[in-house]
Amino acid sequence: xxxxxxxxxxxxxxxxxxxxxxxxxxxxxxxxxxxxxxxxxxxxxxxxxxxxxxxxxxxxxxxxxxxxxxxxxxxxxxxxxxxxxxxxxxxxxxxxxxxxxxxxxx
Numbered sequence: 362x363x364x365x366x367x368x369x370x371x372x373x374x375x376x377x378x379x380x381x382x383x384x385x386x387x388x389x390x391x392x393x394x395x396x397x398x399x400x401x402x403x404x405x406x407x408x409x410x411x412x413x414x415x416x417x418x419x420x421x422x423x424x425x426x427x428x429x430x431x432x433x434x435x436x437x438x439x440x441x442x443x444x445x446x447x448x449x450x451x452x453x454x455x456x457x458x459x460x461x462x463x464x465x466x467x
Contacts, residue, residue, distance in 0.1 A: 387419035427459045
């Protein structure tokens, strides 16, 4: 498995063959659903899975995961010029990632 540091900034992933066979692997709504309080949470069954970290990272690389990350960046408070530049930079990186995913799916 190849992974660039930082779970939020993940941009590159190769999935090992045994993990691809799991039916729930990398599906954002199954491995990181919105809970009753409106916050995303990991279901209890996922804690027992040995692939949970790779699975969550793969889910964040899907178009739905990138969209969720856009929402997180939008909600974050940006104070001052540096905060706005940092927020803009993160959005730009997420846009590139989403564009690459769309090219792959075509």
